[in-house]
Amino acid sequence: xxxxxxxxxxxxxxxxxxxxxxxxxxxxxxxxxxxxxxxxxxxxxxxxxxxxxxxxxxxxxxxxxxxxxxxxxxxxxxxxxxxxxxxxxxxxxxxxxxxxxxxxxxxxxxxxxxxxxxxxxxxxxxxxxxxxxxxxxxxxxxxxxxxxxxxxxxxxxxxxxxxxxxxxxxxxxxxxxxxxxxxxxxxxxxxxxxxxxxxxxxxxxxxxxxxxxxxxxxxxxxxxxxxxxxxxxxxxxxxxxxxxxxxxxxxxxxxxxxxxxxxxxxxxxxxxxxxxxxxxxxxxxxxxxxxxxxxxxxxxxxxxxxxxxxxxxxxxxxxxxxxxxxxxxxxxxxxxxxxxxxxxxxxxxxxxxxxxxxxxxxxxxxxxxxxxxxxxxxxxxxxxxxxxxxxxxxxxxxxxxxxxxxxxxxxxxxxxxxxxxxxxxxxxxxxxxxxxxxxxxxxxxxxxxxxxxxxxxxxxxxxxxxxxxxxxxxxxxxxxxxxxxxxxxxxxxxxxxxxxxxxxxxxxxxxxxxxxxxxxxxxxxxxxxxxxxxxxxxxxxxxxxxxxxxxxxxxxxxxxxxxxxxxxxxxxxxxxxxxxxxxxxxxxxxxxxxxxxxxxxxxxxxxxxxxxxxxxxxxxxxxxxxxxxxxxxxxxxxxxxxxxxxxxxxxxxxxxxxxxxxxxxxxxxxxxxxxxxxxxxxx
Amino acid sequence: xxxxxxxxxxxxxxxxxxxxxxxxxxxxxxxxxxxxxxxxxxxxxxxxxxxxxxxxxxxxxxxxxxxxxxxxxxxxxxxxxxxxxxxxxxxxxxxxxxxxxxxxxxxxxxxxxxxxxxxxxxxxxxxxxxxxxxxxxxxxxxxxxxxxxxxxxxxxxxxxxxxxxxxxxxxxxxxxxxxxxxxxxxxxxxxxxxxxxxxxxxxxxxxxxxxxxxxxxxxxxxxxxxxxxxxxxxxxxxxxxxxxxxxxxxxxxxxxxxxxxxxxxxxxxxxxxxxxxxxxxxxxxxxxxxxxxxxxxxxxxxxxx
Numbered sequence: 001x002x003x004x005x006x007x008x009x010x011x012x013x014x015x016x017x018x019x020x021x022x023x024x025x026x027x028x029x030x031x032x033x034x035x036x037x038x039x040x041x042x043x044x045x046x047x048x049x050x051x052x053x054x055x056x057x058x059x060x061x062x063x064x065x066x067x068x069x070x071x072x073x074x075x076x077x078x079x080x081x082x083x084x085x086x087x088x089x090x091x092x093x094x095x096x097x098x099x100x101x102x103x104x105x106x107x108x109x110x111x112x113x114x115x116x117x118x119x120x121x122x123x124x125x126x127x128x129x130x131x132x133x134x135x136x137x138x139x140x141x142x143x144x145x146x147x148x149x150x151x152x153x154x155x156x157x158x159x160x161x162x163x164x165x166x167x168x169x170x171x172x173x174x175x176x177x178x179x180x181x182x183x184x185x186x187x188x189x190x191x192x193x194x195x196x197x198x199x200x201x202x203x204x205x206x207x208x209x210x211x212x213x214x215x216x217x218x219x220x221x222x223x224x225x226x227x228x229x230x231x232x233x234x235x236x237x238x239x240x241x242x243x244x245x246x247x248x249x250x251x252x253x254x255x256x257x258x259x260x261x262x263x264x265x266x267x268x269x270x271x272x273x274x275x276x277x278x279x280x281x282x283x284x285x286x287x288x289x290x291x292x293x294x295x296x297x298x299x300x301x302x303x304x305x306x307x308x309x310x311x312x313x314x315x316x317x318x319x320x321x322x323x324x325x326x327x328x329x330x331x332x333x334x335x336x337x338x339x340x341x342x343x344x345x346x347x348x349x350x351x352x353x354x355x356x357x358x359x360x361x362x363x364x365x366x367x368x369x370x371x372x373x374x375x376x377x378x379x380x381x382x383x384x385x386x387x388x389x390x391x392x393x394x395x396x397x398x399x400x401x402x403x404x405x406x407x408x409x410x411x412x413x414x415x416x417x418x419x420x421x422x423x424x425x426x427x428x429x430x431x432x433x434x435x436x437x438x439x440x441x442x443x444x445x446x447x448x449x450x451x452x453x454x455x456x457x458x459x460x461x462x463x464x465x466x467x468x469x470x471x472x473x474x475x476x477x478x479x480x481x482x483x484x485x486x487x488x489x490x491x492x493x494x495x496x497x498x499x500x501x502x503x504x505x506x507x508x509x510x511x512x513x514x515x516x517x518x519x520x521x522x523x524x525x526x527x528x529x530x531x532x533x534x535x536x537x538x539x540x541x542x543x544x545x546x547x548x549x550x551x552x553x554x555x556x557x558x559x560x561x562x563x564x565x566x567x568x569x570x571x572x573x574x575x576x577x578x579x580x581x582x583x584x585x586x587x588x589x590x591x592x593x594x595x596x597x598x599x600x601x602x603x604x605x606x607x608x609x610x611x612x613x614x615x616x617x618x619x620x621x622x623x624x625x626x627x628x629x630x631x632x633x634x635x636x637x638x639x640x641x642x643x644x645x646x647x648x649x650x651x652x653x654x655x656x657x658x659x660x661x662x663x664x665x666x667x668x669x670x671x672x673x674x675x676x677x678x679x680x681x682x683x
Numbered sequence: 684x685x686x687x688x689x690x691x692x693x694x695x696x697x698x699x700x701x702x703x704x705x706x707x708x709x710x711x712x713x714x715x716x717x718x719x720x721x722x723x724x725x726x727x728x729x730x731x732x733x734x735x736x737x738x739x740x741x742x743x744x745x746x747x748x749x750x751x752x753x754x755x756x757x758x759x760x761x762x763x764x765x766x767x768x769x770x771x772x773x774x775x776x777x778x779x780x781x782x783x784x785x786x787x788x789x790x791x792x793x794x795x796x797x798x799x800x801x802x803x804x805x806x807x808x809x810x811x812x813x814x815x816x817x818x819x820x821x822x823x824x825x826x827x828x829x830x831x832x833x834x835x836x837x838x839x840x841x842x843x844x845x846x847x848x849x850x851x852x853x854x855x856x857x858x859x860x861x862x863x864x865x866x867x868x869x870x871x872x873x874x875x876x877x878x879x880x881x882x883x884x885x886x887x888x889x890x891x892x893x894x895x896x897x898x899x900x901x902x903x904x905x906x907x908x909x910x911x912x913x914x915x916x917x918x919x920x921x922x923x924x925x926x927x928x929x930x931x932x933x934x935x936x937x938x939x940x941x942x943x944x945x946x947x948x949x950x951x952x953x954x955x956x957x958x959x960x961x962x963x964x965x966x967x968x969x970x971x972x973x974x975x976x977x978x979x980x981x982x983x984x985x986x987x988x
Contacts, residue, residue: 030917035784035794035908036878037921037928039942043935 004075004649011070018062055676061669068662076658077649091651092128094146094183096176097121097153100194101160102137102167103543103585103607104614105220107227108310110195111162113220117193121218122153132179133157136172137165138544138608146179164313164543164585166608167200173207173215173626180213186651188213195221198617199610201625209627212647217619226256228263228281228307229612230317235539237324237352238293244323245293250304252289254281255613263307267291269300269321279306296321299602301587313585314612318604319539320587326355327532330374334382334410335362341380343515344507347524354534371396375532381408381506390417398496402531407469408506420500422477422491426470429487436464440484446492448480448526458522463514465489468505499531540604541582547603549590550578559593565605739763774831774867775809775816777802777839778891780875782822782852783923789907790967797966798874798903799843804974805872810836814870818842821857822850831869851923854879855887862890874901876908878923881949889957899960899977902950904943906967911939 003009034040097118105111118133125131125148133144133156144156169192176190190209194200196219209215229252236247248267254260259282266276274294281287296302304317329348333340341360348356361370366385371377371392384393394417397403405411405421409428413421431437439460444453452458465483473479473491480501481490492501505512507524514520528534541547549560549572561571565586571593572578582588582605589600649655742751742762752765779802785795806816810833817831818839827846829838854875865871871891877884891898906912913932920927947963954961964973 030915031927032913032917032919032930033787033922034919035787035876035905035922037919037924037926038878039939039946040919040928040930040935042942043938 001076002079002645004077004645006074008070008073008075011073012067014066014070015063018059018066021062055673058669058673058676061665061672065662065665065669068658068665072655072658072662074655075649076654077645077652078654079648091186092130093125093187093189094180094185095121095125095129095131096134096179096190097131098134098136098140098172098176098190098192098194099143099157099160100137100167100172100192100200101135101163101165102197102200103162103164103313103611104167104195104197104311106162106311106313107195107225107614108222110220110222114193114195114218115157115160117218117220118157118191119154121191121193122150122157125150128185130183130185133160134172134175134179135160135163136168136175137163138168138171139165140172140175142175142179146183164583164605164607166544166611167194167197169194169200169622170202170205170207173205173209177207177209177213181210187647189216190214191216191218192619192622193218193220195219195614196617196619196622197611197613198615199613201617201622205625207626213627215623215627217623219616219619221614221616224257225311225614226258226260226309227254227311227314227612227614228260228309229253229255229311229314229609230265230304230306231286231314231609231612233302233304233317233319233539235321236290236293240293240295243295246296246321246323247290247293248302248304248319248321249288249290250306250317251286252279252281252306253286253612255284255615257283259283260307265289265304265306268303268305269294269296271301296323297599298322299599301602301604311612311614313607314609316585317540318585318587318606320537320602320604321539322537324353324355326357327351327375327528327534328357328373329359329376329378329528329532330370331358331360331378331380332363332366332370332382332385333360333380335364336410340508340510342508343520344378344380344524347521348528350521351525353536354529356528368392371401374401376402376404376528378404378406378528379411380406381410381508381510383410383412384414384417386414390414393417394420394495397498397500400497400533402498402528402533403500404527404531405500405502406507407471407502407504408511409467409469411469420493420495422479422493422500422502423471423473423488425502426472428467429470430467432466436466437468437483437485437487438465439463439481439489440486441482443478443480446478446480448523448530451522451526452519458519459517460519463512463517463519465505465512465514467511471502471504497533499533501527501531503527540606542609543582543585543605543607545605546579546581548578549580560590561593563589563591563600736765738766740766773814774865774869775806775814776831776865776869776871777806777816777818778858778861778871778873778875779818779820779843779846780822780852780854780873781820781826781846781848782876783848783850784852784876784878785903786848787905787908787922788966789905789912792966793848794876794903794905794966795846795848797964797970798901799846800970801901801903801964801973802872802874803840803843804970805977806836806839808974809870819861819864820846821861822848822852823856825857825860828864830864852878854884858887859890862893865891865896868895868897870897870899872899872901874903876903877946877950881946881953884950885953885957888959892957892959897960900954900962901973901977902947902961902963904947904963904965906965909940909943909965911936911943 099114099118105114122131127148130146130148131153132142132146133153134140135143143160144153147153172192173190180188180190190213192215196217230250231253233248233250236249238245238247250265250267252263252265259280261280263279263281264276265279267274275291277289277291279287279289300321302319302321306315309315331341331344345358345360348358363382363385368389370385377396384390393403393414397420403420405413407425411425413425418424442449442452442460444450452460468483468487468489471488471491473488477491477493479488479491483489488504490501490503492499505514508515549562559571559573561569562580563569565584565588580588582603585605585607588603588605590603591600739752739755740763742764746764750764752763755761755763779798781795785798786793788794788796802818806818809816813833815831815833816836816839818827818829820826820842827842829835829842854877873888873891888898888900911932916929916931918927919930951961951963960977962973962977
C-alpha cells in the first residue's frame, strides 16, 4: 500500500487526543471543592492515569475513527491494484494515433513499418477503447474520427499514403491534445509514429500535452540512412546568335557518412534527357554540376535527377524555364537637343532581371504605333505626340500600360487625357538663385521607394534640382516625393490597370544633377518595373505553398482548370478565388477551360529541401518537451504501463470509503457515549 | 429537643451539631450545650468559687489589710495575705482560624460553624468561672482581635457570629504576631484545620507557650476530609488556592486516608511532646462530646498538678 500524500500521516498524532480526553477531560467536567489538595497532590499521578480509562469501546472507536480519517487524507492506494488495473485495461482509453506521412517517410520501408506499428496500436485496443487516426506532415488532419471500430481504423491506415509534405510535429501534437482534452474517457494516450526527423521539431514549439495524457513514441528511423538530394538549381542566361541560352547548375547533397561516387546527374527538359554528368560527392557535403547551355522555349519543364537511393522523392528537382522577356520601353523626346535621353537609355541598358528593350523616338517622328506592344512609355520633357492622340493614350493606360511623364519646360499634356495626369502642370519654377531644391520627402511605403527604406540605402538629398514644373496634385493622385519647399516632385495616378507617374524635373543634366547621383540608376529601374507591373517569375515552388492563379495565370481570362501532378483536374470559375494549395511534388498545369492544344502554364513544385535531412531526433527528448516529464512512456499502447500514483489513487478512491467509515464510527461513538453518559452517576 | 445518644460516655446526652446549627443565638447555644453538659456530670468542673482558699503570699505594701491572715501572723509573726481561687482568674483567649478551607462542609455544618460553636461553648465555660475572655480570628493575618476581658463575652459571641471563611490562610505569620500580645499568663485555645506541615505548625505555635500560657489545640476536620467518601472521578479544587486536580477517588481513597491519618498522628505526637493539649474534632460528632473529652483531659491534668 502506498500513499499519495503521506505527509498527512503526521495527523495520526491526533489519536492521542481522545486518549487524553479519556484520561483528563472526563474528570474536569465536575468540579468538587475540597479544603486542601495538600494530600491529594502527594499521590503519584501515573497510577491514577492508567486506571482512568473506563470506556475502552468508546476510546477504541474514537481512535479508529481518527486513524481512518487521517488515512483518508493521506490518499492511500494499492500499487498492486494499479498494476492490475493497468494490465486489465482498468478503464477505457482514448488513443490518438499520429502517423507521419511526410515525404521522408517514403524512405525504404519506413512507411510500411509505420503502418504496421499503427496497426499494432489498433490491435491493442479493447472493446471500450476509442482511437483517432491523425495523418500529419506540415499540417495535421483527422483522417478517422474517434471510433471503436477497429476494421475502419485498419482500413484507414491501409488507405493512407506518403505525401510530399515537410515534417512538423507541433501541429500534430496540438491536434492530439485537443482531441484528448475533449475526451471523457479516463486514460488518454497519444501514439506518435514517425521517423523523428530533427528538422520537424523546433525548440520554440509550444505543443504540450495536458496533465494525465501520455505520449508514446514509435520510431521507424533507420540508423545510418543514406540519402542524395538535389536541393536547388541556378540558371545562367547568355545571348547567342540573337537567342537566349540557359545553363543550368544543380547542387547535389550527400547526407551519408560514406562518399557517393560516380553519381549520375541528369538534366531533362520537357521529358527529354539533355545531358548526364557523373559526380563524386564527399560524405555529408555538397557538390554542383553545370550542364551545357540550351535554348529554352516558354514554359519548358526541366528536371534534374541525381543517383538512386531509398528516398527517391528528393533525388529529382523540378523547375520551369522560359526565355527572359525584356520590358519594352518607348522614350519619346522633344528632338530639339541631343542627349536628352542619354542618362535614361544608359540606365535602362544595364538591367538583366529584367532586361529593358528601349526605343527612343522624337516626338516629330512618332507614329500611332508607338504604343503598340509597349509596357512603358516615357515622355521625356516633350509634348504628347499628337499622332497618338489622347484617347489612344487612355486606352493604353487602362489596358495596363505605364506612362512616365518627365515634366521639363517643353512638356505639355493633351486636354482630352487630362484626367490621366496626377495634377495640372504649372509654370516652371527656377531655383537657380539661392539654394537649389532637394528632395525633402519620399513616400517609402510606395513600391518604388521601398528598396530605399533601409538606412544608408540611397541618398536622395545629394541631388540638386535647379528647376521644376509646379504641379497641383489632384485628390485622386498620390504624392510620392516632394521638394524641400513642399512642392510636388513625383506623383502617381492610376487609371484602369495602368499607372501614370509625373516627375516634375528633368532626367538629364539640364535642370538637375540627379542623373549623376548613385540613386539615379536604381530609381529609374524601380520606376520602369513598377510602371510595367513587372513580377519576377519563379522557376519552382515548394510543397505546401499556396499560389494565387488570379495573378500568376492572369493571362487566362475566363474559366480555367488545374491539373495536379497526380492527374487530378479541378476547374476554377471566373471570379472565384484563384488559390491553389500545392501539396504534390511535380508539375501543375493551368489551362483555359476547353483548350486542349497549346502550351499550358506550368508550375514546378519540389519537396521541402530540409525534408532530405533524415537526422533523427531522440524521441525521449520530444516526449520530455511535450509532456514535461523526462521519462518516456514507451510502448504504452502495445504493453500497458503501470498507472501513475495519482491515476492509481484516483481510480481506486480508497479515501472515500475510509472517510465514510471514519464518519460512521464517529456517529456511532456519539450515540454510545450519550447513552453511557446518561447512565453515568455523579457525586 | 431531639438528642442523640452515644454510648461512649455513659450518662452523657449529646446534641447533634446539625440541631445546634438551628439555634441562631450563640449565647443560647453555649448555655444549652454547657448547662446540659454540666448537669449530666457528677462533679462540678469549676475550679472553685471566689471564696475558696488557694494559697498564702507575703504581704506587700498596698495590699488590703483585711486580707491579712491574722492567725498566721500570730503563729509566725509575719504578714501573709490569703489568696482565693477567685483571684487566680486568668485570661481565656480563643484563636480561631477563619481561612477559606474552614468554610468547607460536606454536611449541614461547616468546619467554621462548628469551630464557632465550640469557641462559644468554651468561652461560656470560662466566663462562668469569671475568667476574662477574648478572641482572635486570623487567616493569613489577624482578622479581628478582641482582647481578653470580663466584659467581652458578648463581643466574643458577636465576633464569632460574624466570622467568615473568606481568604486563604497561613498559620505561621499571624501566630507569630499573636504571640506578642499575650503578656499575661493565659489559656489559649487554638482552633484550626491545620493544613500545614506538622513541623511548620509546631514551629509556629511554640512561641505561644513561652510566657507560661496554656495552649489547647482543637483540630477540626469534616467527615469528608477524614473518610474521603467520594465515588466519581472529578476535578478537585483547592478551596484556598483554586488549583484543580483530576481525582479518581476509588484509586485515591486509600492513599488519601493513609496520608490524613498520618498527618493527624504526627500532629498528635508532636503536640504531646511539647505538652500541648491536642484534640481532634470531627464535625459530625456532637459538640458536647468534644467538650467532654476536652474537660476530662483538663481535669486529669488538674489532678496531676
